[in-house]
Amino acid sequence: MTDAVRIENVSFSYGEAPALRDVSLTIAEGEFLGLIGPNGSGKTTLLSVMLGLVEPDEGSVELFGEPIESFEDGHRIGYVSQKSTEKGTAMPVTVEEVVEMGRYPHVGSGRLREEDHQAVEAAMARVDITDLADRKLNTLSGGQRQRAFIARALASDADLLALDEPTVGVDAESRDRFYGLLDELNSEGITIVLIEHDIGVVTDRASRIACLNTELYHHGDPESFHESDALERAYGSTGQVVGHHH
Amino acid sequence: MAVERAARRGLVRVGVGVTALLAVVSGLYLLATFAEAYGPGTIGGLGATLATTLVDTGHLLGLLVGTDLLRFRFVWNSLATGVLIGIVAPLVGTYLVHREMALIGETLAHTAFAGVAFGLFFAASTGWSTPILLPALIAGILGAFAVQWLTEHTDTYGDVPIAIMLTGSFAVGTIIISIGGGFSGLNIESFLFGNVGFVTPSGAWLMGALSAVVVAVIAARHKQLLFITFDEQAARVAQLDVGLHNTLLVVLTSFVVVGAMQVLGIILVAALLVVPVAAATQIAADFRESMYLGVLFGELSVLVGLSVAFPLNAPPGGTIVVVAIGIYALSVAASTGEFRAVSTH
Numbered sequence: 001m002t003d004a005v006r007i008e009n010v011s012f013s014y015g016e017a018p019a020l021r022d023v024s025l026t027i028a029e030g031e032f033l034g035l036i037g038p039n040g041s042g043k044t045t046l047l048s049v050m051l052g053l054v055e056p057d058e059g060s061v062e063l064f065g066e067p068i069e070s071f072e073d074g075h076r077i078g079y080v081s082q083k084s085t086e087k088g089t090a091m092p093v094t095v096e097e098v099v100e101m102g103r104y105p106h107v108g109s110g111r112l113r114e115e116d117h118q119a120v121e122a123a124m125a126r127v128d129i130t131d132l133a134d135r136k137l138n139t140l141s142g143g144q145r146q147r148a149f150i151a152r153a154l155a156s157d158a159d160l161l162a163l164d165e166p167t168v169g170v171d172a173e174s175r176d177r178f179y180g181l182l183d184e185l186n187s188e189g190i191t192i193v194l195i196e197h198d199i200g201v202v203t204d205r206a207s208r209i210a211c212l213n214t215e216l217y218h219h220g221d222p223e224s225f226h227e228s229d230a231l232e233r234a235y236g237s238t239g240q241v242v243g244h245h246h
Numbered sequence: 247m248a249v250e251r252a253a254r255r256g257l258v259r260v261g262v263g264v265t266a267l268l269a270v271v272s273g274l275y276l277l278a279t280f281a282e283a284y285g286p287g288t289i290g291g292l293g294a295t296l297a298t299t300l301v302d303t304g305h306l307l308g309l310l311v312g313t314d315l316l317r318f319r320f321v322w323n324s325l326a327t328g329v330l331i332g333i334v335a336p337l338v339g340t341y342l343v344h345r346e347m348a349l350i351g352e353t354l355a356h357t358a359f360a361g362v363a364f365g366l367f368f369a370a371s372t373g374w375s376t377p378i379l380l381p382a383l384i385a386g387i388l389g390a391f392a393v394q395w396l397t398e399h400t401d402t403y404g405d406v407p408i409a410i411m412l413t414g415s416f417a418v419g420t421i422i423i424s425i426g427g428g429f430s431g432l433n434i435e436s437f438l439f440g441n442v443g444f445v446t447p448s449g450a451w452l453m454g455a456l457s458a459v460v461v462a463v464i465a466a467r468h469k470q471l472l473f474i475t476f477d478e479q480a481a482r483v484a485q486l487d488v489g490l491h492n493t494l495l496v497v498l499t500s501f502v503v504v505g506a507m508q509v510l511g512i513i514l515v516a517a518l519l520v521v522p523v524a525a526a527t528q529i530a531a532d533f534r535e536s537m538y539l540g541v542l543f544g545e546l547s548v549l550v551g552l553s554v555a556f557p558l559n560a561p562p563g564g565t566i567v568v569v570a571i572g573i574y575a576l577s578v579a580a581s582t583g584e585f586r587a588v589s590t591h
Binding site for chain 1: 533
């Protein structure tokens with residue numbers, strides 16, 4: 001099995017301020033990686049480097065075995081950015097139109113074909129938003145919007161979901177349902193990279209943990225993370241994992 | 247609910263059909279007059295016959311609704327240009343408004359103004375006269391690239407490059423005009439506020455050509471532009487060429503602005519990029535419908551605005567924008583329930 005993501009010796013600075021220092025990690029296909037770290041620790045920057053949104057000062061990135069500079073299969077990646085629940089608040093775009101965007105990389109300038117419409121319908125059905133298809137995005141709850149974004153990724157045949165704090169502004173019940181959906185998608189073979197402030201959620205669900213604060217303090221399974229002192233080192237002495245019981 | 251939606255879609259389709267018909271007639275008129283002016287032999291003759299037939303038919307239809315104005319070619323030039331502006335301005339404006347770039351049209355209009363001033367200065371200094379909209383178009387495109395470059399390469403908020411270019415190009419334009427002693431014979435007011443008799447045949451042909459390019463590009467790149475407008479980061483990850491499409495959008499905006507400034511004037515040209523779109527956004531059921539409604543509202547604003555401006559000999563920029571704002575107010579009232587509350591009492 002090839003790696004979905006391979007990051008080697010990546011460094012990146014915003015001007016003089018280093019955001020990432022010599023970070024290396026690999027994400028195997030089918031893995032659920034939880035990326036944690038304090039505010040300003042470089043999590044979003046690392047995700048941006050991983051997805052080709054930011055070019056690292058040093059180091060290299062590969063996606064599905066291909067150097068990011070020559071990677072052309074953008075449809076294999078579904079990205080839900082920070083504050084995505086705020087997108088489209090003044091734009092009259094419907095759920096179906098958002099999910100259709102997942103098919104755009106497949107059709108280029110052409111019209112959506114029958115198979116594209118089927119993929120859109122299947123994606124909406126998969127995340128249980130078929131009945132919301134004609135609703136405008138700005139009339140939905142935060143949780144419903146997030147499912148629309150996941151459906152967009154599924155419609156594009158994404159093999160890798162990259163999610164940057166996707167549940168900000170989402171109520172607790174919808175958040176649990178959303179993470180349940182991520183578990184299901186991961187069990188179906190989709191690789192997931194999740195940035196999340198709630199460390200308990202990440203350690204409960206992810207198969208691998210990457211703990212970051214400019215440098216990578218830990219990369220391994222949740223058990224080895226709990227046994228390590230990465231949390232204290234990355235967050236300082238006040239950091240602790242809060243258990244969740246659902 | 248379903249019946250209401252079907253009726254609404256039917257109404258929108260009828261409106262789009264009427265607009266398309268007007269666009270075809272306008273396009274035919276512009277092609278015919280161009281062929282009449284420049285076509286060799288038979289083509290020139292055919293152009294003249296078609297142009298005369300269209301004008302005569304329009305004149306008769308005009309008499310039926312109580313106007314004699316449609317027998318004049320200059321009225322046809324303004325109307326044909328206006329009809330095309332009513333289509334392309336809201337089309338491009340839909341992406342601009344939802345990218346929070348509503349004022350870029352105003353900026354590029356001011357850049358085009360600097361181009362006009364430079365063209366006049368060049369002509370006065372060298373004795374070489376050029377069509378007045380050509381330097382405007384070149385300046386508009388250069389302004390579009392400059393705004394794009396400043397946005398991508400400086401650490402300022404999104405509207406700062408727009409403000410810098412807007413004021414800077416207007417400053418350059420006023421300096422050039424001042425140096426040129428006001429360019430006798432040039433009516434600056436016509437450039438600022440529009441003029442019903444200001445559209446020349448060459449200006450109308452330019453608008454026709456620019457409109458064809460704008461519609462063709464949007465038809466070919468709508469999906470990419472929509473995705474980038476909605477979620478630029480996700481579009482980058484999906485490997486759409488965001489830089490290319492951003493540049494394309496500002497260049498299309500400069501096309502619309504240069505074509506539209508003949509009728510609307512520099513000061514008011516941005517209104518037709520923004521106000522019909524804002525009105526459509528209030529009541530549209532989806533993005534596609536918002537584009538259709540934007541075009542319908544833009545067309546209605548232009549036609550009613552010109553109809554008022556001609557008999558009053560008022561600046562059409564003013565009348566068109568006032569009508570557009572009126573449609574926007576009705577749209578806001580309808581979307582907030584005020585309209586229904588008033589109509590039931």
